[in-house]
Amino acid sequence: MHAVRDHDSAVAQLRRSYAAVPPGEPIRLAKRTSNLFRPRNAPRAPGLDVRGLGGVLTVDPAARTADVQGMCTYEDLVDATLPHDLMPLVVPQLRTITLGGAVTGLGIESTSFRNGLPHESVVELDVLTGAGEIVTARPDGPHADLFAAFPNSLGSLGYATRLRIELQPVRRFVALRNVRFTRLAVLADAIAEISATRAWAGEPVDALDGVMFSPGEAYLVLGSFTDDAAGPPSDYTGQDIYYRSLRRRTHDLLTTYDYLWRWDTDWFWCSSAFGVQHPVVRRVWPARWRRSDVYHRLVRWEHRHRVAARIDRWRGQPARERVVQDVEIPLDRTADFLHWFARTVGMTPVWLCPLRLREPDGPGSARPWPLYPLRPGRDYVNVGFWGSVPVAEGAADGDVNRAIEREVSELGGHKSLYSDAYYDRAVFDRLYGGDTWRAVKDRYDPDHRLTGLYEKAVARQ
DSSP states (O other): OOOHHHHHHHHHHHHHHHHTSOTTSOOOEEOSOOOOOSOOOOOSSOOEEOTTOSSEEEEETTTTEEEEETTOBHHHHHHHHGGGTEEESOOOSSTTOBHHHHHHHOOOOTTHHHHOOGGGGEEEEEEEETTSOEEEEOSSSTTHHHHHHOTTOTTSSEEEEEEEEEEEEOOSEEEEEEEEESOHHHHHHHHHHHHHHSEETTEEOSEEEEEEEETTEEEEEEEEEESOOSSOOOOOSSSSOHHHHHHHOSEEEEEHHHHHTTTTTTTTTGGGGGTTTSHHHHHHSOGGGOSHHHHHHHHHHHHHHOHHHHHHHHTTOOOEEEEEEEEEEEHHHHHHHHHHHHHHTOOOOEEEEEEOOOOTTSTTOOOOOTTSOOOTTOOEEEEEEEEEEEOOTTOOTTHHHHHHHHHHHHTTOEEOSSSOOOOOHHHHHHHTTHHHHHHHHHHHOTTOOSOOHHHHHTOOO
16 A cells, blocks of 8 residues: 555656646656557657556545555556455456546446446546646536546546545455357347346346357356355466357356456457467466556557568558457447448457446436446447458558448447547537537646647547
8 A cells, every 4th residue: 555645745746747848748647558559649748757656545445445546557456455355346357457547538347237437436536637736526516527527538637646436345256157149139138138137047147248259159258256166266367268268168267356357368369469379379478478568568569660561561461450449339239230340340259348327326326427428327338349450452541440430420329539539520529528528628727738638539640
């Protein structure tokens, strides 16, 4: 745990580094890891000094809350809460996602069908604003507008230095049922039933996600917290690969810790791009390097140096378009989108993660979030797909992503903004609360020192 006095000192250093950035220079965080796929220019000015803002301040087992610094990774946060048999209400899939990043940039995981998104467990947060001030924002009070607009603002309204979040009790293990579906409409009906009853076939469901390998082969993974272990838990940090287990196991058991990071070891299935799923390579690739942040650094290296792209050109292969997206589709249109995606894009597998805005006080108590306006009381499915496709003859890089954006909008969905986006400004403002964002921006960053939301998410500079 970090001492409060150390936190105060770190915040003071952050403010000094902010004041040292010359007017007109872009402001960014000086952090070692990133889970973004948006293109970014090389920085001209030093980043904000966030050293000392990466820890857990307190865990209150009685109140089931934690005070956490903004740059704390979920890996470190889970390490602090699990000894108390507690975990955050939603733990995004990758270890180095930070709490502040998941709140200002959104996050999701298998408890989202009942707990919503990470920002919905925030009780209050301290924000360094564009004016260089620290304000404490809560759901009500003088800074309620900033509290509501902060999620999905991507650092355009400020940076969280401390967040108080709610926690939930957990048990030692997660028992899994891997249920296969051969029709996507039936899978959608099952999601609706589980979301309404939080049970399936008479057994409780505490966590819910899934994978589509094809429209005729998809799986829902139903997780239940338990202290009972009928046998030894599985281990997917070694030779076994988690997503492949869905096809060969109907039941499984993981420790709660391993369950939370089940997708991180192979970056879902994307480790195959580095050969790590080959048995020989896997044996010699150090386990400490089988994790998402290592793969992401390799991807960033490739983006800078374009070695693989040059080899493809030398071999006469077409250029490839990066298609790395997470989109939220209304549940009643999810099967339509997945069929369209299989026909039009053809990437497999894809991740499925049901979502419903949190209703902390029962049905009808969900609150809307203006910069990512999902409809309260409506079920959605996050569809995640990460890879690349050949650029077809006569097509341009970005055409597939633009087609996905159009289809998502036509189906009443939204997409996360951590990767490539192509919306024009008018459409972007309509989809992502532009009027609300501008009003909050003018109040807390009157000189617009922080890069704007559209400029961060879409504009190529």
